[in-house]
Amino acid sequence: MINDPTIQSSNCTNCGAEFIGDYCYKCGQKKIELKDKSVKAFVVHFAEEFFTFDSKFFRTVKFLLFKPGYLTHEYISGRFVRYVTPLKLYLFTSIIVFFIILKFEPDTYKEIMEPADSDEFLQEIITDQRETLGMEEAEFGEKFNSIINGLFTPGIFIMMLVFSVCLKLMYINKHIFYVEHLVFTLHFFSMVLIFFTLQTIIREINEGADIIFLFLVPFVYLILSVKRVYHTKWIYSLISSVIMFFIYVFLLYVWVLGTVFYTLINI
Numbered sequence: 001m002i003n004d005p006t007i008q009s010s011n012c013t014n015c016g017a018e019f020i021g022d023y024c025y026k027c028g029q030k031k032i033e034l035k036d037k038s039v040k041a042f043v044v045h046f047a048e049e050f051f052t053f054d055s056k057f058f059r060t061v062k063f064l065l066f067k068p069g070y071l072t073h074e075y076i077s078g079r080f081v082r083y084v085t086p087l088k089l090y091l092f093t094s095i096i097v098f099f100i101i102l103k104f105e106p107d108t109y110k111e112i113m114e115p116a117d118s119d120e121f122l123q124e125i126i127t128d129q130r131e132t133l134g135m136e137e138a139e140f141g142e143k144f145n146s147i148i149n150g151l152f153t154p155g156i157f158i159m160m161l162v163f164s165v166c167l168k169l170m171y172i173n174k175h176i177f178y179v180e181h182l183v184f185t186l187h188f189f190s191m192v193l194i195f196f197t198l199q200t201i202i203r204e205i206n207e208g209a210d211i212i213f214l215f216l217v218p219f220v221y222l223i224l225s226v227k228r229v230y231h232t233k234w235i236y237s238l239i240s241s242v243i244m245f246f247i248y249v250f251l252l253y254v255w256v257l258g259t260v261f262y263t264l265i266n267i
Contacts, residue, residue, distance in 0.1 A: 068228065072229045129264045155258065159255055199211075
């Protein structure tokens with residue numbers, strides 16, 4: 001028999017507390033037995049972890065997509081074990097969305113500069129900077145893309161922090177914890193990232209229809225979420241949603257301009 005101290009120990013190998021029964025009373029880790037070292041136990045543990053996450057993930061995504069504000073309401077009400085945590089959901093969504101967007105729009109420089117009259121303000125600034133640096137367009141575009149693509153996640157994260165603070169100020173009289181506004185923001189922006197993805201895909205099919213998923217659908221989703229989470233009358237939910245949506249659009253434009261200017265400065 002292999003002499004394994006983790007099996008013989010009467011203390012939890014995770015936190016060091018003394019075992020009372022088969023589970024640690026302090027951290028919840030199971031006492032390690034000889035059978036836990038088998039390949040069968042390893043496979044069973046993997047299957048349990050995989051299908052637990054799998055069921056949590058699909059349950060969470062279902063409510064995120066079709067019941068605006070429900071996940072936030074559940075979290076605030078203390079019912080969060082059945083769902084993927086808000087931060088994990090946002091991080092997972094942002095990674096998937098980032099790769100999808102890069103698949104459909106790998107050349108951000110080209111997207112901004114073509115067609116020639118799509119955004120004259122940004123195009124003039126970018127062209128002036130390229131000419132000032134005396135760089136060929138291919139080289140400039142490559143460096144531009146390498147910098148700006150790395151700003152996607154931190155830019156959205158800063159937007160979320162500002163948005164959540166604005167929510168706190170909007171509902172300051174309700175005496176809601178800031179973290180609950182942050183949870184609302186994480187859920188809303190997880191959905192916004194999905195809208196970004198749909199907008200990117202639809203633009204490949206119909207140039208004008210993508211505006212629906214960039215502005216109209218997020219606005220409707222925001223109204224329904226605010227109504228469910230903050231328990232206000234429809235008129236108040238509509239007014240506060242209009243204000244927050246204008247903040248969202250403003251932050252969106254600041255994010256676009258900020259990332260472009262930061263990229264140009266650092267080329």
